[in-house]
Amino acid sequence: xxxxxxxxxWVICKSGTSVKIECRSLDFQATTMFWYRQFPKQSLMLxxxxxxxxxxxxxxxxxxxxxxxxxxSLTLSTLTVTxxxxxxxxxxxxxxxxxxxxxxxxxxxxxxxx
Amino acid sequence: QQQVKQSPQSLIVxxxxxxxxxxxxxxxxxxxxxxxxxxxxxxxxxxxxIRPDVSEKKEGRFTISxxxxxxxxxxxxxxxxxxxxxxxxxxATANSGYALNFGKGTSLLVTP
Numbered sequence: 140x141x142x143x144x145x146x147x148x149w150v151i152c153k154s155g156t157s158v159k160i161e162c163r164s165l166d167f168q169a170t171t172m173f174w175y176r177q178f179p180k181q182s183l184m185l186x187x188x189x190x191x192x193x194x195x196x197x198x199x200x201x202x203x204x205x206x207x208x209x210x211x212s213l214t215l216s217t218l219t220v221t222x223x224x225x226x227x228x229x230x231x232x233x234x235x236x237x238x239x240x241x242x243x244x245x246x247x248x249x250x251x252x253x
Numbered sequence: 254q255q256q257v258k259q260s261p262q263s264l265i266v267x268x269x270x271x272x273x274x275x276x277x278x279x280x281x282x283x284x285x286x287x288x289x290x291x292x293x294x295x296x297x298x299x300x301x302x303i304r305p306d307v308s309e310k311k312e313g314r315f316t317i318s319x320x321x322x323x324x325x326x327x328x329x330x331x332x333x334x335x336x337x338x339x340x341x342x343x344x345a346t347a348n349s350g351y352a353l354n355f356g357k358g359t360s361l362l363v364t365p
Binding site for chain 2: 143145173180181182183185188230232234240241242243244245246247249
């Protein structure tokens with residue numbers, strides 16, 4: 140299957156700082172990438188849909204000014220958590236869609252805000 | 254509102270047994286139904302997927318059964334192994350280009 144990477148795999152930051160998470164499709168071009176958030180023992184919650192070269196579409200209840208998404212190229216999307224607070228601590232996962240039906244997920248980024 | 258309902262929440266199966274996880278949906282526009290396997294601390298991995306034009310798809314020990322009229326689909330894991338112990342998510346989407354609607358997940362434990 141197609142490979143999606145995320146960096147970093149885990150990050151600890153202080154409250155009030157910003158953190159950037161990268162999502163890359165390594166062996167295919169992804170016109171669409173998705174960002175999810177997952178709390179322990181829960182399902183994945185879609186945060187936003189990111190299309191290359193255009194503004195991301197955010198799900199209801201997700202603050203676009205807090206979770207900045209940039210999809211600068213067909214292989215890279217970034218999620219920046221601005222002014223992070225402890226309640227933003229979570230597991231963030233991106234997925235990328237190939238030209239077909241399949242969506243492949245990255246390994247996730249564990250964010251801890253102290 | 255959960256668009257895909259998944260059951261059971263947890264499942265314990267003996268090694269060699271069959272694990273069965275069920276999902277149901279309401280949106281008749283859904284036309285792509287994947288299953289994902291997730292290990293703790295990892296991202297979900299695509300296991301197998303089906304479109305509604307077929308009633309069953311098999312890949313190795315994994316089989317999806319699909320009932321379009323009942324709007325239900327299920328994952329069968331044959332000859333379950335301890336290494337299959339993970340959380341399984343069903344999902345559905347319309348037109349494949351849209352985001353996946355996930356079920357709440359099933360935690361599977363396969364005992365030796």
